[in-house]
Amino acid sequence: MAAxxxxxxxxxxxxxxxxxxxxxxxxxxxxxxxxxxxxxxxxGAQGQKLVEGLTLLLRLVDYPNxxxxxxxxxxxxxxxxxxxxxxxxxxxILQIGGSRGIDAEGHVHQADGSLIALTVxxxxxxxxxxxxxxxxxxxxxxxxxxxxxxxxxSPLTGKPVPLRRRDGVYLLTVAELVEVGRRRxxxxxxxxxxxxxxxxxxxxxxxxxxxxxxxxxxFQGERGKGPFFAHVAFSFQGHAFWVNLMEGALRCxxxxxxxxxxxxxxxxxxxxxxxxxxxxGTLELGLGDTTxxxxxxxxxxxxxxDGDSIKFVSIDxxxxxxxxxxxxxxxxxxxxxxxxxxxxxxSVGSIWDPEDFKKARLPKSLPKCPVVMPDGVLWFLLPNRCxxxxxxxxxxxxxxxxxxxxxx
Numbered sequence: 459m460a461a462x463x464x465x466x467x468x469x470x471x472x473x474x475x476x477x478x479x480x481x482x483x484x485x486x487x488x489x490x491x492x493x494x495x496x497x498x499x500x501x502g503a504q505g506q507k508l509v510e511g512l513t514l515l516l517r518l519v520d521y522p523n524x525x526x527x528x529x530x531x532x533x534x535x536x537x538x539x540x541x542x543x544x545x546x547x548x549x550x551i552l553q554i555g556g557s558r559g560i561d562a563e564g565h566v567h568q569a570d571g572s573l574i575a576l577t578v579x580x581x582x583x584x585x586x587x588x589x590x591x592x593x594x595x596x597x598x599x600x601x602x603x604x605x606x607x608x609x610x611x612s613p614l615t616g617k618p619v620p621l622r623r624r625d626g627v628y629l630l631t632v633a634e635l636v637e638v639g640r641r642r643x644x645x646x647x648x649x650x651x652x653x654x655x656x657x658x659x660x661x662x663x664x665x666x667x668x669x670x671x672x673x674x675x676x677f678q679g680e681r682g683k684g685p686f687f688a689h690v691a692f693s694f695q696g697h698a699f700w701v702n703l704m705e706g707a708l709r710c711x712x713x714x715x716x717x718x719x720x721x722x723x724x725x726x727x728x729x730x731x732x733x734x735x736x737x738x739g740t741l742e743l744g745l746g747d748t749t750x751x752x753x754x755x756x757x758x759x760x761x762x763x764d765g766d767s768i769k770f771v772s773i774d775x776x777x778x779x780x781x782x783x784x785x786x787x788x789x790x791x792x793x794x795x796x797x798x799x800x801x802x803x804x805s806v807g808s809i810w811d812p813e814d815f816k817k818a819r820l821p822k823s824l825p826k827c828p829v830v831m832p833d834g835v836l837w838f839l840l841p842n843r844c845x846x847x848x849x850x851x852x853x854x855x856x857x858x859x860x861x862x863x864x865x866x
Contacts, residue, residue, distance in 0.1 A: 490515055512591075
């Protein structure tokens, strides 16, 4: 716990989440995330006992590099409920992991503006349980929902977005299937939006068996319809965004959607002119080139909120490392549409020039995996060796203040 006093307001959170029994308690903890308000949605008769048996922890993985992870600790009662749901009612409590235990894994989808959305999966033999969790640091609450019933909808983007409105917190995910009567109707053009509205956690009255609302997506134009695969997703001022860093972004205008409304408005936001990419181009890594693939784009691009606006960041993926340019734009939106304004551009070599860069003895390598932060700050990873496609504990986490080009 002593390390917690030395940590800044931000840490790097790994996407993988550890799950363990209370008896497996370890060290390295930074602290328990306070959530006295808890509520289960659509998780059966024992759902409330299940969510009350979960403890959410922040754990230090690599100090002083600010890399941390979430851990979910399950009480024996919570583990017993999971075991019964997996059809193992009469057996002694099983361990998590191991050759004869319950397989459990968790994944962080979003850690965005005091909201953390994650999914946990429990497996035993041929059975599987999937739950969604949303932690709200403002309301000090933890909400648990069963996964979308397979006969209702099939997730398409794979990136749920937590969103805060004046009337509460919502989890949104784009899907491609919806059941009407006994038939499944595919909607290849508009698709559907699946919405989980979270009521006041203090209200522990029974929740509906299926907490998800299914709403039809209605587009203003033709772009964005059909399958859409997102690299990043986030919320901003009541809107949800799913971003394909090669094509553009889907914006969901959930602020104008009431609970009984069956439709929700979507529009497509293109990237700045000249920055759409196609598959099959060249990605130069230094020791060798590779072909541009969908999963590699977020190595050198991102889109996200800095608190007051939405930024798009692009690092050149070809050319000499020092000569490659970093470019930043701001998105402007109104009822007429959207536009981009160019904020700043600078060479990678200019990042290497300041004295604080040299004093830190950082490597003159190509930045990767940029992250937009408030107050003109850009976070990125700086490979300690050659540029690789993998994340590594050897990478340096750098914080660049683009207003004065200082680095820390």
